[in-house]
Amino acid sequence: MKLPASSAFDAASFRTLAEALGASEGRLRIVGGAVRDTLMGIRSEDVDLATPLLPQEVTRRAEALGAKVIPTGIAHGTVTIVYRDHIYEVTTLRRDVSTDGRRATVAFSDDWKEDASRRDFTINALYADPLTGEIFDYFGGLADLEARRVRFIGEPQQRIAEDYLRILRYFRFHARFGEGPLDTAAYEAVARDADRMMGLSRERVADELLKLLALPDPVPTLALMDEGRIWRAVLPEADSASVARVAKLVANEQAMGIEADAVRRLVAFLPEQADVARGIASKLKLSNIIRKRIVKVRGAGVDILTLSPRAAAHALGIEGARDLWLIDGEGARLRQAMADLTDWTVPRLPIGGGAIVARGIAKGPDVARLLQRVEAQWVAEGFPDAARVEAIADDVVAGERE
Structure with missing residues (x-):
C-alpha cells in the first residue's frame, strides 16, 4: 500500500x-x-x-x-x-x-x-x-x-505506564477516529490506571481536555469516561451532569450551525457554581483569557437569561452572552437570541458624567450613581438613540430632586 x-x-x-x-x-x-x-x-x-x-x-x-x-x-x-x-x-x-x-x-x-x-x-x-x-x-x-479502532501497541498497561497522559489521549483519539465499542483490553487498562494520572501536570491534563472538547461531538466519549470514572484523579468534579451540559451545548451548536468552541464547552463541562469553576480553572492553570471567560459566564448565573439577549451582551460582552445562551438556552428563545446577537456590536452609553453635572448635580459619587440609573434605563429600553438618553437623564435627575 x-x-x-x-x-x-x-x-x-x-x-x-x-x-x-x-x-x-x-x-x-x-x-x-x-x-x-x-x-x-x-x-x-x-x-x-x-x-x-x-x-x-x-x-x-x-x-x-x-x-x-x-x-x-x-x-x-x-x-x-x-x-x-x-x-x-x-x-x-x-x-x-x-x-x-x-x-x-x-x-x-x-x-x-x-x-x-x-x-x-x-x-x-x-x-x-x-x-x-x-x-x-x-x-x-x-x-x-x-x-476505526484505537488500539495500544503491545500491552496496554505497559504503554500507559510509560506516560499516564496516554489515558486521556486514548479517549481523545477514540472520539476522533474510533467507531463502535472500545477495544476491551484498552478500556480495562485505562479504567484501572486512571488514578495514576494524579502525578501529571495539570497543564497537560487541560491541554488534552480542550483538544477532546474541540472535536465535533465528544459527548459519547465523555459519557464513557464518566462511566469508567476516568476523571476521578485529575478532575473529580466532573460527573454525569457535566456530560449532560456539554450534550445540550453540542446540540444547540449544531442546531444553530455554530462551530464547536472548546473553551465554551469547557465552561459547560465545569460545575455551574462560579467559585468552584474558578477554583478548577486555577488548578488547571488555564490562561488568564480562558479563566476570565469561565468566571464571566459562571459568575453571571442563569438568571441573566431573563434579560434580553442584547442586555445580557451589555453585561457580559457578545462572547459571554453567546456562551451563556448556547449553554443554557433552548428552543425559540435561543434562536431569537442568536439572531439578536449576530452582527450586532454592544453600543456605548451616548452621554457621560458631564451630562449629569450639567443638570445641576454636584461632582461626586451622586454623579456615578445617577449615570448608572440612566444606563440601566437605556439598556431596559433597548439602547435608544442619544435624544432619548438625554430625556432619560432629565427624568432621572428630576426624580432625584423630588
Whole structure:
C-alpha cells in the first residue's frame, strides 16, 4: 500500500529537503499523524519526519540547504526545520531507556520497528517513504485504521505506564477516529490506571481536555469516561451532569450551525457554581483569557437569561452572552437570541458624567450613581438613540430632586 498524493508531500521544496536528509538512501520517513490523516483523506498541517541520522547531522544537512533549524527537543532527538515557509519536525529514531509515567529517558536508535514500538497507538505508528509513498506498518495500524479502532501497541498497561497522559489521549483519539465499542483490553487498562494520572501536570491534563472538547461531538466519549470514572484523579468534579451540559451545548451548536468552541464547552463541562469553576480553572492553570471567560459566564448565573439577549451582551460582552445562551438556552428563545446577537456590536452609553453635572448635580459619587440609573434605563429600553438618553437623564435627575 502506498500513501495517496498530497500537496504537503508532493511539493518540490519538501522533496528537496527529503533528498538532503537521506530519503533516497532509506534514511527518512514520514511518520505518525501525517500518514494517518492522509490515509483518511484529512488535510495534515503538521509533517513529522523520522530518521536514523543524529540531530547534529540533520541540522548540518538542513542548514546546508539554507533552512532554519530550531533545537526544539534536542535532548529527545527532535529539531524543527523551517524551509521555504514550511515547518517540519524531524526526530531521530529512539528507544526508551526508562520512564516514570510522566517523561522518558531515551537513547537513539537505527531500528525503525524499535522506534515504532515506543509509540502509543497502532494508527500513530505508520511510516511512509517520502519519495515513493510506500507504507511501513509494524503493528497492524492499517487494519485498525480501516476498522476505526484505537488500539495500544503491545500491552496496554505497559504503554500507559510509560506516560499516564496516554489515558486521556486514548479517549481523545477514540472520539476522533474510533467507531463502535472500545477495544476491551484498552478500556480495562485505562479504567484501572486512571488514578495514576494524579502525578501529571495539570497543564497537560487541560491541554488534552480542550483538544477532546474541540472535536465535533465528544459527548459519547465523555459519557464513557464518566462511566469508567476516568476523571476521578485529575478532575473529580466532573460527573454525569457535566456530560449532560456539554450534550445540550453540542446540540444547540449544531442546531444553530455554530462551530464547536472548546473553551465554551469547557465552561459547560465545569460545575455551574462560579467559585468552584474558578477554583478548577486555577488548578488547571488555564490562561488568564480562558479563566476570565469561565468566571464571566459562571459568575453571571442563569438568571441573566431573563434579560434580553442584547442586555445580557451589555453585561457580559457578545462572547459571554453567546456562551451563556448556547449553554443554557433552548428552543425559540435561543434562536431569537442568536439572531439578536449576530452582527450586532454592544453600543456605548451616548452621554457621560458631564451630562449629569450639567443638570445641576454636584461632582461626586451622586454623579456615578445617577449615570448608572440612566444606563440601566437605556439598556431596559433597548439602547435608544442619544435624544432619548438625554430625556432619560432629565427624568432621572428630576426624580432625584423630588
